[in-house]
Amino acid sequence: MKIKLPPAIIFVFTGLLMYLLATFLPVGYFDFFGRRLLMKVLAGLGVVIAFIAIFQFLRARTTADPINPSKANKLVTGGLYSFSRNPMYLAMLLILLAWGLALGNAFNTLLAAGFVSVMNRFQIKREEVALLEKFGKEYAQYCIKVRRWF
Numbered sequence: 001m002k003i004k005l006p007p008a009i010i011f012v013f014t015g016l017l018m019y020l021l022a023t024f025l026p027v028g029y030f031d032f033f034g035r036r037l038l039m040k041v042l043a044g045l046g047v048v049i050a051f052i053a054i055f056q057f058l059r060a061r062t063t064a065d066p067i068n069p070s071k072a073n074k075l076v077t078g079g080l081y082s083f084s085r086n087p088m089y090l091a092m093l094l095i096l097l098a099w100g101l102a103l104g105n106a107f108n109t110l111l112a113a114g115f116v117s118v119m120n121r122f123q124i125k126r127e128e129v130a131l132l133e134k135f136g137k138e139y140a141q142y143c144i145k146v147r148r149w150f
Helices: 007-024 035-060 087-103 108-135 137-145
Strands: none
Touching (some): 007 087, 007 108, 035 087, 108 137
């Protein structure tokens, strides 16, 4: 099954929308003690999770190509993947939340929620169908044990 739009494009587009929203809708501006620290923690956590998740795919010698998930030759279920079925997308979400904090507009949380919704509907569900066709019962059991996001 071929996915139409790469997740990286959805991620960048969401970040751009967040910037535009913060620029042209300043009524949502907010600040609080520790906002910058929380932003750095979320961004750092997102980057670390992304690198570890990608490294796990490389170590397993399988594809991390989200456009053609049926090309995967091994199901990665250990490490981060024992806590989240989609740590790469979780990393993107954490980075978007950090970006929203950097921009300081409360309405950006709605766009981050929209990112989750779009990813669930148009990316993750299609990947799950492809992986279920490819790995069958093994993947179905994995889905029962491990949550989609966190």
